[in-house]
Structure formats: structure tokens, C-alpha cells
Amino acid sequence: MAYRTDFDKLKEQLDFPPNPDKPVSKQASENTVKLFSYLKSIYGKKHLSGQQYLQREELEDMVYYPLTEKLPAVRGYDFMGVSSCKKTDDQVDRAIKWAKECGGIVTMCWHWYAPDDMNDYTKGSSFYYKTTGYDHKTSFDICKGVTEGTAEYDFIIREIDMVSAELKRMAELDIPVLWRPLHEANGNWFWWGNHDEEHRQAYKKLWYMIFDRMENYHKLTNLIWVWNGQDKCMEVSPNTFDICGDDIYSVKEYDHSSQKERFAYCEQMACGKMVTLSECGYIPDPDEMKKDGAMWLWWLPWWGEFVYKREGGKVVFTADGKPIINDKYMTEDFLKRIMSHPDVITLCDLPWYDKSKHTLPNSLQKNLGRAGNV
Secondary structure, eight states, rough: OOOOOOOOHHHTTTTTOOOSSSSHHHHHOOHHHHHHHHHHHTTTTTTEEHHHOOTTOOOHHHHHHHHHHHOOOOOEEEEESSSSSSSOOOOOHHHHHHHHHOOEEEEEEEEEEEESTTOOOOEESSBBBSSSSSSSOOOOHHHHHHHTSSSSHHHHOOOHHHHHHHHHHHHHOOOOEEOOOOSSSSSSSSSSSSSSSSHHHHHHHHHHHHIIIIIIOOOOSSEEEOOOSSSGOOOOOOOGEEEEEEEOOOOOOOOOOOOHHHHHHHHHTTTTOOOEEEEEOOOHHHHHHHHHHOOBEEEEESSSGGBBOETTEEEEEEEEBOOOTTTTTTTTHHHHHHHOTEEEEBGGGGGTOOTTOOOOOHHEEEEEHHHOOO
């Protein structure tokens, strides 16, 4: 707790022209730099396929693999279980296995649980802010969270350190992470989001605290920083991120468009850095992306019903036990086409993928009733 962010000093350290050709982390490991260089080499030419996961059964794989015999290259997990407020889960362990055993790329976000009552965490916690209509929400004050001497500030530092310990565990295993904290900051649904000017300034201060503490105090070596602020009013220094991300959940039906307007807006904020579709409902069509010049680095559909059907809160299975694809978001033909598209990189297309040593995820082996390689 003794280390504190010197914002004036940090501002001076970040006051130089951004270099999109190098990661912003000064102590990036050799393997992290290799991943960054690989991303740069494909950017504007190809797209990494991705998928977010939550439930440990990882039934999303049982849609992708039986239909296409392929898996997405990027797997998204969450630090939501690394918290003083919530029982831990196994998402970090699964992310580690994905990287080490399967050879895939890991991206991590953080649905950050904060207490509703700073004096009694048992009274409830959430990442949704009090002004939303969700059942579970928090009144946690981000402005106090970035103010030294408050209980909220102590909580913030403690939580950053907890997540840093998990990232260090991954670093010690030489696993680079596409790291996306404080996501969707332009919205008003999260406690770190855009509620008014005071909150906007507090969000930026918190971003710098996370960046400074992880880079200059914990000296993490495995981070490729993804900024997901999504609006110019939330902009932070381009010397604190490598990739500019946008989350798009279109309200249009079957919207597999390139989202070229959103891509162009992201490019304006990216300062020459790469741009990615860090979350989505609909996967954009690779042909549309090429036609429109909206070459997102990867796409990442959300988990669950964005991939497979649910009715009454339960997964709908075929007679032989496979989850049924949710054709509200993608049809079987569409999924087969994009996973075999020449511009789309799947797990087995990654240059370091080795069929002789990399295996299917444990959950998929279990669901298929066998072990094996992709």
C-alpha cells in the first residue's frame, strides 16, 4: 500500500509521441513482444477469430468444433472472481490451460465487483452502478476510489494488487495477455463509467493508477494493453495502450455488417494503434470488412446465448447432446463459412500451433467423450 501513483511524474513519463510499432510496456517479455509483433503483422490483412467464455462447461466449443472442426484463436476470460467481494472461480486456471495446453491467445477483462456498503461487504456487491435497472448493483464511489485516505481508495489498491498477482502467475508461465480493464467506459452501466464530468476524470485517474501500478510497481512483463473507453470524452494517453477496442451489440437483426462507422471512430482515437472488436453480438462478415476497410484485429462474441440457444434459462440440446446454435446471431452456414474464410485465423492457423503437442480444451474432450488434437 506504500506505493502511490505520482500523477505529475507519470504525465511527464508519458509525454512523448506514441510509437504504434512497439508495445507500451517497457518490460514486455520476449514472448509478449513476439505476440505483439504477430498482431502487427496480420493487422489490416486478416482477423483473429475469438470467443468469450464464462461457464466451466464451455459449451460454445460444442457449437464451433462439431460444425467446423476448428476453434477460435482468441479466448476471452474474466477476473470477476478475483475479488474481496465474490467467491473465486476457475477462469484464470482455464485461461492458463488454454494458452499452455491448447496454444491459444488469451484476452482478459474485469467485471470488477465493488461493495454497495464499504462497512459491510456482505450486504452485496456488483459491477453495475446504482443508476441502472439491474437487480444487483452498487453505489461504490469511483471519485472516492481515486482519493487517498478513503476506504474506497484502499479497496481499489487491494483489488488491483489481487488481479496483478493473477497476471503475475500467468507471466511466470510466459503467457502474454491481451489485457482490457475498465471496459465500456463510455456507458453508464458500470461504476467506473461515464456518469458526469467528475466521473470521467475519476475514470481516467483510475486507468492511470492501474497502468502505473501494474507496469511500474508490479513490473508485469506479459501485458498488451487494450483500451476500451469507446468515446473521445474518455480518452487516455495513447502511451498507455497498444490496441483500441470497441464493444458492439447491434440491435438490428442478422447484422453481420462491418460496422465501418464505429471502426472509423475507433481509428480516430487509436493514434495509429491497432483497432479491435473487443466484444460483439454479431460476428462481422470478413468480406464486408474487406470491402469497407474496417479490418478489426479480432472479434469476440459474448458467451452463452450469443452462440447457443436457451429456452426458459436452459440450454437447448440436439438429440445427440450437442447445444443448438442460436441462429438469431449466426446460422450454421455462416459459422462454417467464416471459420474457413482465408482472411480468418483460427486456433490451428496460429504460427506456433503444434498439432503434435497442443490438445483440445478439457471441457471439449469431456463433451466429445474423447481426447485429441484440433
